Amino acid sequence: MKLFVKNLTHVDFSYFDAERGLLGESWQTDIVLTGKLNDESMICDFSIVKKQIKKWLDDNIDHMLAIPAEHSGSTLTPLENDRVSFHFDHSHVSSRAAAADKRVFQCDAPTQAICVLPMVKITPEAVAKWVESQILNLLPAELEAVSVHFSPEVITGAQYQYSHGLKKHAGNCQRIAHGHRSTIEIYADGARNAAMEHNWAKRWQDIYLGTQEDLQSETTENGVNYHCFSYTSQQGLFELKIASDQVYMLDCDTTVESLSAHIAEVLVAENPGTHIEAHGFEGIGKGAISEKKAVK
Numbered sequence: 001m002k003l004f005v006k007n008l009t010h011v012d013f014s015y016f017d018a019e020r021g022l023l024g025e026s027w028q029t030d031i032v033l034t035g036k037l038n039d040e041s042m043i044c045d046f047s048i049v050k051k052q053i054k055k056w057l058d059d060n061i062d063h064m065l066a067i068p069a070e071h072s073g074s075t076l077t078p079l080e081n082d083r084v085s086f087h088f089d090h091s092h093v094s095s096r097a098a099a100a101d102k103r104v105f106q107c108d109a110p111t112q113a114i115c116v117l118p119m120v121k122i123t124p125e126a127v128a129k130w131v132e133s134q135i136l137n138l139l140p141a142e143l144e145a146v147s148v149h150f151s152p153e154v155i156t157g158a159q160y161q162y163s164h165g166l167k168k169h170a171g172n173c174q175r176i177a178h179g180h181r182s183t184i185e186i187y188a189d190g191a192r193n194a195a196m197e198h199n200w201a202k203r204w205q206d207i208y209l210g211t212q213e214d215l216q217s218e219t220t221e222n223g224v225n226y227h228c229f230s231y232t233s234q235q236g237l238f239e240l241k242i243a244s245d246q247v248y249m250l251d252c253d254t255t256v257e258s259l260s261a262h263i264a265e266v267l268v269a270e271n272p273g274t275h276i277e278a279h280g281f282e283g284i285g286k287g288a289i290s291e292k293k294a295v296k
Contacts, residue, residue, distance in 0.1 A: 003033040003046065009054045011150070012283045013115070014163040014179040015066040015122045016086070018073060018093045020206050021105060021246055022065075024163040024179020026283035027124060027150040029057065034145040049139060053146075056135050061127070063172035065107055066115040068122050082111050083236065102222040103243050110236040113175040124150035153284045155183045157194065158201035164209040164254040165240075167233040176229065176238035177208075182287070185279035186263070188271065200263060208240075208247050209254045218244065256282035257290075264292040 008029045017023050031053060065086070068074055073092030077085040085108040090101040107114075119126050128148040136146050163179030172178070186196040214229045225244035230237070252258040260280030267276045272294055281287035 001035065005031045005033075005046075005050055008050060009057060010284045011057055011062045012178065012180050013061055013064050013066055014177050016068060016074075016088060016105065017122065018068065018071055018088070018090070021103075022163050022177060022179075022208055022242060023206055024161040024181060025152070026181040027152060028284065030149040030151070032147040032149075033139075033143055034147070035143045038142060049143070052139060053135060056138065057131070060134070061115050061131075063175055063178040064113055064115040065109070065175070065177040066117050066122055066127070068119055069116045070118055071120045076114075076116065079108060081236065083108060084111050084114055086114060103224050104221075104241070105243070106239075106241040107177050108237070108239040109176060110238075112235065113172075113177075113238070124152070152181055153183070155181075157183055157185075158197035159183045160201040160204040160207065162204055162207045162209050164211075165214070165229075165231070165238060166253060166255060167214065167231040167238070168253065170234060172235075174233040174235055174238075176231070176240050180281075180283040182281040182283060184263075184281060186267065187277040187279075188267075189275050190277075196267060200267075204248060206246060208242055209259070210247050210249050211253055212249055212251050215249070255288075256280050256286075257288040260288040260290040261292075264290040268292045268294045 008031050010026055010028055012026045014022055014024050033049065067086050069076060073089045075087040079085055088105040090103040093101060117127065117130060128150050131148045132146055139146060159181060161181045163177050165176035166173040184197050184200055186193050188196060210227060210229055214231045215227060216230045217228045219226050219228060226241050227244050227247045229240045250262060260278045263278040263280055264276045275293040277289065277291045279287060279289050
């Protein structure tokens with residue numbers, strides 16, 4: 001017998017891709033449980049198992065930076081005070097046909113903020129198999145198998161993947177490199193405007209949204225420009241070095257409320273006299289709405 005749970009939870013995190021760099025992601029999680037019927041004509045206590053799996057995902061991947069530990073470009077180094085340093089050297093990416101890619105990426109963070117995945121490339125299928133191998137022994141003995149399926153939201157319109165960190169947040173949003181895959185809705189004078197939506201998605205494609213007060217320096221190494229961020233929050237010291245062409249700077253915190261307000265303000269400045277209503281999403285099915293209109 002099998003039990004299934006559709007949309008058990010959403011995991012919002014960032015992962016490192018050897019080609020595209022740091023990517024925010026949001027996956028819907030579906031599960032299938034296989035086992036024999038017990039004396040109650042049930043496979044297991046559904047509510048308990050759902051809570052166990054969701055808690056494991058919350059503790060081990062949600063709002064973390066997932067890294068492809070087996071890629072030749074990856075280096076993971078232990079640091080003092082239960083911290084680790086993830087370094088990626090893009091020169092190890094052999095599929096790039098152009099001149100050698102001189103970019104590097106580095107994130108130093110508390111260990112709890114890094115999800116170390118034993119794989120070369122992070123995909124929903126590969127991560128699902130890893131999760132299955134980790135959680136089966138944690139579940140009731142009567143369960144014979146657990147199947148996990150991760151899938152990005154089906155978005156027919158504009159979408160982008162962004163990463164950020166919210167140092168003032170008391171929860172796991174304070175981690176400097178976590179993120180989301182998001183759609184966007186923009187209304188100009190009350191009408192949905194697909195052109196504005198796609199234009200904004202292009203601006204924030206594969207982007208890191210940085211807060212100005214967290215920026216420590218801008219440097220150039222081997223012809224590559226970098227933004228270097230650092231802050232200390234409740235979970236500890238976070239540091240990030242990322243190529244500048246993957247950064248969009250803001251003068252505010254990168255909460256979804258501030259992001260939707262920023263979108264509305266920029267679009268009104270670009271379209272004087274137009275009433276703009278920006279629906280900024282933070283992952284799947286949640287977000288904030290900001291409205292603004294400026295006089296011509």
